[in-house]
Amino acid sequence: MRKLIWLMVLACGLLAVIFAQQGDINILVTKTESRPKMAIIDFHGSGDAQKFAGTFNQILWSDVEGSGLFNMVSKSLYPAGYPQQPSDFQQPPPLEPPNARRKRSQAPPPVSGNGLWMSDWAGAPVSTTYLTFGFAAAQNGVFVVRGFVFDMRQPTPTGAQVIGKNYLGDISESGARKTAHEFACDIINQFGGKCIAGTHIYYTHQNTKFGAKEIWVMDSDGGNPRQITHYNNVPGSNFVSVSPDGSKIAFTSYAHGQPEIFVYSVDPPRDLRFYNQRASMNGNPSFSPDGQQVIYTSSANGCCRIFIANVNGTGFRPISPPGYIDAEPKINPKNGRDIAFSSDRSGHEQVYTMNIDGGGIERLTDGQGEASNPAWSPDGRTLAFAWTRGYMAGKFNVFLMNVATRSYIQLTHDEGRNENPVFAPDGVHLAFSSDRNGSEQIYTMLADGTAVQKLTSQGYNSNPAWGK
Amino acid sequence: MSNRFQIPTIGLAISLALFAAGCGKKHTPAPPPPPPPRPTTETGPSGPPPSTTAAAAPVITQFTAEPTNIQIGQSSTLRWQVSGDVSGVTIDQTIGSVQNTGSRRVFPSQPTTYTLTATGGGGTTTATATVNVAEVPPPPPPTSTRPMGTGGPRTIQSVIGSLQDVFFDYDQSEVRADQQAVLQQDATALKAIVADFPNATIMVEGHCDERGSAEYNLGLGDRRASAVRDYLVQLGVPADRLRTISYGKERPQCTDATEACYQKNRRAHFAPGE
Numbered sequence: 091m092r093k094l095i096w097l098m099v100l101a102c103g104l105l106a107v108i109f110a111q112q113g114d115i116n117i118l119v120t121k122t123e124s125r126p127k128m129a130i131i132d133f134h135g136s137g138d139a140q141k142f143a144g145t146f147n148q149i150l151w152s153d154v155e156g157s158g159l160f161n162m163v164s165k166s167l168y169p170a171g172y173p174q175q176p177s178d179f180q181q182p183p184p185l186e187p188p189n190a191r192r193k194r195s196q197a198p199p200p201v202s203g204n205g206l207w208m209s210d211w212a213g214a215p216v217s218t219t220y221l222t223f224g225f226a227a228a229q230n231g232v233f234v235v236r237g238f239v240f241d242m243r244q245p246t247p248t249g250a251q252v253i254g255k256n257y258l259g260d261i262s263e264s265g266a267r268k269t270a271h272e273f274a275c276d277i278i279n280q281f282g283g284k285c286i287a288g289t290h291i292y293y294t295h296q297n298t299k300f301g302a303k304e305i306w307v308m309d310s311d312g313g314n315p316r317q318i319t320h321y322n323n324v325p326g327s328n329f330v331s332v333s334p335d336g337s338k339i340a341f342t343s344y345a346h347g348q349p350e351i352f353v354y355s356v357d358p359p360r361d362l363r364f365y366n367q368r369a370s371m372n373g374n375p376s377f378s379p380d381g382q383q384v385i386y387t388s389s390a391n392g393c394c395r396i397f398i399a400n401v402n403g404t405g406f407r408p409i410s411p412p413g414y415i416d417a418e419p420k421i422n423p424k425n426g427r428d429i430a431f432s433s434d435r436s437g438h439e440q441v442y443t444m445n446i447d448g449g450g451i452e453r454l455t456d457g458q459g460e461a462s463n464p465a466w467s468p469d470g471r472t473l474a475f476a477w478t479r480g481y482m483a484g485k486f487n488v489f490l491m492n493v494a495t496r497s498y499i500q501l502t503h504d505e506g507r508n509e510n511p512v513f514a515p516d517g518v519h520l521a522f523s524s525d526r527n528g529s530e531q532i533y534t535m536l537a538d539g540t541a542v543q544k545l546t547s548q549g550y551n552s553n554p555a556w557g558k
Numbered sequence: 559m560s561n562r563f564q565i566p567t568i569g570l571a572i573s574l575a576l577f578a579a580g581c582g583k584k585h586t587p588a589p590p591p592p593p594p595p596r597p598t599t600e601t602g603p604s605g606p607p608p609s610t611t612a613a614a615a616p617v618i619t620q621f622t623a624e625p626t627n628i629q630i631g632q633s634s635t636l637r638w639q640v641s642g643d644v645s646g647v648t649i650d651q652t653i654g655s656v657q658n659t660g661s662r663r664v665f666p667s668q669p670t671t672y673t674l675t676a677t678g679g680g681g682t683t684t685a686t687a688t689v690n691v692a693e694v695p696p697p698p699p700p701t702s703t704r705p706m707g708t709g710g711p712r713t714i715q716s717v718i719g720s721l722q723d724v725f726f727d728y729d730q731s732e733v734r735a736d737q738q739a740v741l742q743q744d745a746t747a748l749k750a751i752v753a754d755f756p757n758a759t760i761m762v763e764g765h766c767d768e769r770g771s772a773e774y775n776l777g778l779g780d781r782r783a784s785a786v787r788d789y790l791v792q793l794g795v796p797a798d799r800l801r802t803i804s805y806g807k808e809r810p811q812c813t814d815a816t817e818a819c820y821q822k823n824r825r826a827h828f829a830p831g832e
Binding site: 300303319320321322323324325328329342345346347348349358359360361370371373374387389392393394415416417418432434438439460462463476483484486509553 | 631651652653654655665666667668728729768769770771772773774776777778780781783784801802803804805806808809832
């Protein structure tokens with residue numbers, strides 16, 4: 091009997107350890123099976139709008155699927171017919187009484203509306219919870235989309251509409267993209283998510299592997315890449331971060347000879363002349379939640395300590411105690427009080443937190459391998475970072491850790507080298523660098539490691555920062 | 559039904575059934591799109607208000623670069639003066655908005671033409687200034703039969719180029735015991751260099767192998783450069799002639815994923831200072 095009790099205690103302990111590593115990490119991506127189902131019917135366009143309907147449909151599907159809010163129903167299950175507006179729905183004929191007698195010449199009552207009955211979509215095989223449908227038209231030089239979302243659990247179309255809205259754009263690819271992003275955003279916002287369409291990713295780009303590094307910006311789906319810095323020197327500009335209000339970026343650059351900090355306004359791109367203290371290296375700047383301060387690492391009086399300063403660089407003072415390489419400091423965006431950073435104070439690079447006054451230094455990673463690139467989730471509860479745990483030196487993977495409980499999960503698994511993870515404003519998507527396809531490029535994924543998408547392909551692209 | 563017809567008939571029935579079930583989509587004609595909805599586009603007033611007064615465009619009394627010819631890594635100073643009816647002055651090449659009168663140091667790494675644009679009520683005026691950038695000339699071939707310091711033509715590039723690199727262990731910035739002899743030789747050579755070239759400074763570069771993160775390696779490279787600089791100063795090299803810079807893992811000597819190449823990259827290297 092005693093043996094049995096000990097075995098049970100052991101088993102419970104083992105399960106507890108497993109769940110501590112996996113379960114309570116408080117990530118906002120629910121399992122696919124427990125999400126509501128969503129079916130999206132292809133939109134058709136009349137006249138000139140038809141040319142761009144394909145782009146519209148592809149972006150709408152991709153954005154809604156990428157939100158992680160729904161269990162998407164494959165279009166291969168859809169009936170042949172479909173509604174394009176609420177009035178297209180038809181009422182099934184009333185059921186016949188069980189013993190009704192029909193003449194042999196009368197056709198049997200239809201068993202489906204071929205896509206025009208609510209039950210065609212609510213029942214098998216589609217069995218969807220929500221249905222998105224509509225159409226596009228070109229009118230007076232404008233690409234007009236009418237979009238609807240219906241709750242298919244309702245008995246009739248009358249009470250089923252959740253969204254019914256018009257979206258306008260140019261009659262062009264970009265107009266189709268814009269309207270698709272806007273409709274997807276409304277759907278995501280309606281169902282409790284936060285939309286990342288319209289947000290921007292700043293990053294480092296090189297044309298060649300050892301050419302000049304410059305800071306670029308692109309849309310959250312990889313579109314519209316634009317160059318911001320043009321210093322054209324080697325090594326160049328790198329390690330960009332964005333202010334919380336999206337109006338400024340900070341980065342490290344060799345443009346003036348030594349690695350120094352630059353702060354730029356974003357629109358229009360303009361050097362705001364950050365004051366660099368006297369040191370052989372000032373770098374890795376990032377912003378406080380109110381955007382009024384910058385923290386960074388400096389070799390002043392010995393490499394390297396974490397400093398805090400006004401957003402123009404004046405009024406600097408050290409935070410971390412001297413004697414170690416303290417790097418990449420990031421302030422918790424929710425409480426403005428905790429700083430995550432990487433440091434070699436216990437040997438190899440590991441991820442630490444401390445208070446903004448330099449006290450309460452705690453190591454979060456367990457000392458194995460090397461851990462770097464800490465990045466906070468918008469709610470300040472999770473840190474994403476790169477770690478070589480389980481692999482050789484240099485073989486980084488993306489991990490997420492719940493800061494309060496220290497439980498963590500590994501999101502990538504040696505598909506090349508995976509580094510520099512950053513959260514999107516929705517707290518559900520991550521951008522990161524990976525060389526899994528031969529050259530370093532920027533990817534996005536959901537915070538459970540699924541839905542990996544490649545955003546860049548030309549040249550070499552790394553170190554993303556996700557801002558408004 | 560006779561046997562002869564049974565199987566092909568069943569086959570036909572099956573294919574008809576499959577056809578009806580799976581191919582229906584292709585054969586049902588797509589319903590025409592419904593009539594377009596009423597437009598809800600808005601239009602606002604078109605065009606800017608017409609200008610009311612006639613004024614002269616701004617006058618750019620000066621826009622110069624001094625010097626116009628630099629070596630790569632050096633700087634030139636732009637100077638400008640704009641007068642008249644001026645509402646804004648900008649300079650391209652990421653300089654942006656500036657005051658009507660001012661100057662700015664620039665560090666172009668290739669020949670660059672700067673364009674100043676002055677706008678005002680009477681129009682827009684532009685001017686350009688060009689900075690030419692020359693590459694550092696290659697060092698002359700070393701005079702291999704002559705040891706350092708005993709005569710013969712010596713240029714700053716050649717003597718600095720003959721200083722030996724100092725190598726480090728993985729994730730370490732301490733000077734290794736087996737590197738002390740190298741540092742002794744470098745110190746002797748450096749003391750001769752600073753004596754022969756009174757205006758020269760020597761840059762100690764810190765480098766790393768590619769395995770750690772780029773951010774951390776920026777710090778590690780700085781520590782390596784500082785460690786070598788401090789060691790040389792202890793051996794009597796004047797501190798004010800030595801500068802340090804970290805290149806992290808951005809400027810490797812080799813790119814193979816081998817221990818030999820990693821060691822080659824974990825180094826301090828000497829280069830001419832500005």
